[in-house]
Amino acid sequence: MIVADKKPIEEIIDMVKGYQKILIAGCNECVTVCEAGGKKEVGVLASALRMYFMNEGEKIEVDEITLERQCDHEYLEEIRNSIDQYDAVVSLACGVGVQFMAEKYFGTPVYPGVNTCFMGVTEERGVWSERCQGCGQCILGKTAGICPISRCAKRLLNGPCGGSTQGKCEISKDLDCAWQLIIDRLKELDRLDEYEEIAPIKDWSTERAGGPRKVVREDVRQ
Amino acid sequence: MRLRYPDTIRIIRVPCTGKVDLIHILRAFEKGADGVYVVGCMEGDCRFDNGNLRARKRVEQAQAILDKVGVGGERVKMFNLSSGEGPRFVEYAVEMTEKMEEMGPNPIKIAMQKAA
Amino acid sequence: MSAKTPSRLEKILDSGQLAVTSECGPPRGSDPETITKKAEMIKDHVDAINITDNQTSVTRLSSLASCIHLKLMGLEPTLQMVVRDRNRIALQSDILGAASFDIHNILCLSGDHQVFGDSSQGQNVFDLDSMQLIQTVRLMRDEGKFLGGDDIKRPPQMFVGAAANPFADPFEIRVPRLAKKIAAGVEFIQTQCIYNLDKFELWMKQARDRGLHEKVYILAGVTPLRSAGMAKYMKNRVPGMDVPDEVVKRMAGVPKENQPEEGINICVETIQRLKECEGVRGFHIMAIEWEEKVPEIVERSGLYPRLKD
Numbered sequence: 324m325i326v327a328d329k330k331p332i333e334e335i336i337d338m339v340k341g342y343q344k345i346l347i348a349g350c351n352e353c354v355t356v357c358e359a360g361g362k363k364e365v366g367v368l369a370s371a372l373r374m375y376f377m378n379e380g381e382k383i384e385v386d387e388i389t390l391e392r393q394c395d396h397e398y399l400e401e402i403r404n405s406i407d408q409y410d411a412v413v414s415l416a417c418g419v420g421v422q423f424m425a426e427k428y429f430g431t432p433v434y435p436g437v438n439t440c441f442m443g444v445t446e447e448r449g450v451w452s453e454r455c456q457g458c459g460q461c462i463l464g465k466t467a468g469i470c471p472i473s474r475c476a477k478r479l480l481n482g483p484c485g486g487s488t489q490g491k492c493e494i495s496k497d498l499d500c501a502w503q504l505i506i507d508r509l510k511e512l513d514r515l516d517e518y519e520e521i522a523p524i525k526d527w528s529t530e531r532a533g534g535p536r537k538v539v540r541e542d543v544r545q
Numbered sequence: 546m547r548l549r550y551p552d553t554i555r556i557i558r559v560p561c562t563g564k565v566d567l568i569h570i571l572r573a574f575e576k577g578a579d580g581v582y583v584v585g586c587m588e589g590d591c592r593f594d595n596g597n598l599r600a601r602k603r604v605e606q607a608q609a610i611l612d613k614v615g616v617g618g619e620r621v622k623m624f625n626l627s628s629g630e631g632p633r634f635v636e637y638a639v640e641m642t643e644k645m646e647e648m649g650p651n652p653i654k655i656a657m658q659k660a661a
Numbered sequence: 662m663s664a665k666t667p668s669r670l671e672k673i674l675d676s677g678q679l680a681v682t683s684e685c686g687p688p689r690g691s692d693p694e695t696i697t698k699k700a701e702m703i704k705d706h707v708d709a710i711n712i713t714d715n716q717t718s719v720t721r722l723s724s725l726a727s728c729i730h731l732k733l734m735g736l737e738p739t740l741q742m743v744v745r746d747r748n749r750i751a752l753q754s755d756i757l758g759a760a761s762f763d764i765h766n767i768l769c770l771s772g773d774h775q776v777f778g779d780s781s782q783g784q785n786v787f788d789l790d791s792m793q794l795i796q797t798v799r800l801m802r803d804e805g806k807f808l809g810g811d812d813i814k815r816p817p818q819m820f821v822g823a824a825a826n827p828f829a830d831p832f833e834i835r836v837p838r839l840a841k842k843i844a845a846g847v848e849f850i851q852t853q854c855i856y857n858l859d860k861f862e863l864w865m866k867q868a869r870d871r872g873l874h875e876k877v878y879i880l881a882g883v884t885p886l887r888s889a890g891m892a893k894y895m896k897n898r899v900p901g902m903d904v905p906d907e908v909v910k911r912m913a914g915v916p917k918e919n920q921p922e923e924g925i926n927i928c929v930e931t932i933q934r935l936k937e938c939e940g941v942r943g944f945h946i947m948a949i950e951w952e953e954k955v956p957e958i959v960e961r962s963g964l965y966p967r968l969k970d
Contacts, residue, residue, distance in 0.1 A: 477774060
């Protein structure tokens with residue numbers, strides 16, 4: 324899922340200062356799972372903001388809503404009839420949702436309430452880690468199911484580098500060396516001889532480098 | 546035991562302090578409570594294993610938020626005791642009450658009164 | 662293996678002699694004298710001089726510019742090129758830049774992650790990795806083509822090198838990794854500096870078992886220790902470095918003012934022992950900020966005088 328982390332409340336306070344009526348909009352999917360922007364977090368943020376501004380002697384109305392997703396037209400339409408009463412929206416969805424909301428409600432300022440981080444897994448409650456960077460040309464079949472692009476700090480396709488120490492990356496003892504993981508798994512799958520195949524130079528044009536990306540499926544377009 | 550404790554305290558009973566969520570604590574302050582305290586079982590004795598540990602974490606989160614919004618993190622606290630410890634219950638009640646008297650009323654309450 | 666480039670280093674290795682190379686670190690400023698002075702100190706004792714490329718991700722005068730200064734002095738530079746900071750356009754472009762000054766040696770490296778240096782907030786590139794850079798230089802040289810497929814006018818004639826670290830983990834793939842670099846086209850290797858001779862000799866044995874010592878020229882890396890503190894630091898704080906306890910003990914067992922001398926003794930002994938190691942075709946002496954000791958090390962190791970052409 325997309326993993327995000329809550330923005331510090333000071334940052335959000337700064338964004339909404341001066342508005343009289345705002346909507347905190349959460350999302351029921353990824354940000355709920357990583358406990359950054361779901362219904363609970365919306366409630367907590369709204370309560371905190373009310374208390375802050377009350378303390379400051381400033382009037383502000385803070386409403387709450389949690390949409391199913393903020394990346395599909397249908398779900399964002401749910402607030403079509405109520406959006407105009409708000410001076411601004413703080414969206415706790417990932418960066419995708421914040422933008423889609425802003426596109427849809429062109430005249431309403433939309434602010435991000437979380438920092439969107441990466442595509443990753445829940446290792447355990449409270450710990451999420453990166454697994455995919457969306458390079459657009461998946462090579463997991465060749466690397467025993469472990470991605471060197473997202474999990475190697477140098478995204479080496481022919482690793483490991485000379486800094487790999489005891490299975491950890493040179494940049495941090497808390498980071499597994501992706502190539503150690505790949506080698507371990509190749510061994511487990513009895514495919515260690517594949518290690519010596521040289522991975523070719525990558526076509527990065529399907530990655531960020533090639534420009535903002537689109538997937539078009541003519542077969543399902545209406 | 547019929548011990549007496551300060552009458553400015555409203556008790557809300559829960560089957561386990563693990564049921565207390567962060568929003569419950571914050572809402573109490575939003576509505577003007579001067580202090581909130583959570584009393585759970587001794588750590589390690591929770592009948593549901595770690596409900597009281599979750600409560601402690603949520604109290605800590607509440608403390609951080611209350612500090613940031615100008616209410617004061619010391620207004621919320623977690624206590625642990627076993628169900629037979631009547632006198633200790635009173636002790637905690639007195640401790641919180643005295644602390645709140647020392648800190649003064651919740652600034653939110655004052656602001657609400659002003660606005661009214 | 663017969664020489665394919667005008668590289669002096671290649672010629673010496675080809676002739677069957679032991680080669681000696683060393684390295685200089687460029688300054689954190691634009692004064693070329695820092696480089697030229699260091700080069701002056703060692704020029705008669707080495708066959709080629711590596712110039713490091715923003716080593717440890719600390720921004721310095723570029724390796725390419727420094728190599729040009731050396732070339733203008735009539736010396737033989739080795740361009741170290743990391744893939745951390747340049748995409749394929751810049752890599753090929755700088756290779757041509759070096760070739761335009763007839764620089765004939767290149768060392769293809771990954772590069773330390775930028776978190777170690779002065780620009781930890783910067784981007785990194787890693788468009789190619791070091792393996793693919795080796796392939797690229799060979800393509801440019803042997804087929805006279807850019808990666809994109811177009812022809813190169815006056816292709817670079819570079820002797821292609823890379824690094825090897827017998828002491829990094831996992832050990833079991835360190836020889837396969839050497840084989841991989843050879844398959845990619847590497848022609849000479851400079852190893853990480855050696856203190857654990859047993860481990861190095863084991864790695865060499867495994868390489869020999871596969872015949873790799875005949876497919877690539879391996880230069881053993883050595884670095885003289887200046888103090889027991891340096892030994893401890895390298896042991897504990899430098900990734901991919903193996904400094905055995907005996908070495909640290911030996912350094913610590915000598916009074917502080919004698920430690921530099923002891924470090925040089927260890928260095929010379931290492932070279933003497935590895936001269937007997939089949940497959941070791943030369944030595945790469947890394948004495949960063951202690952370049953003045955290189956002549957002594959070379960002489961005491963019986964590697965002086967160097968061949969002059």
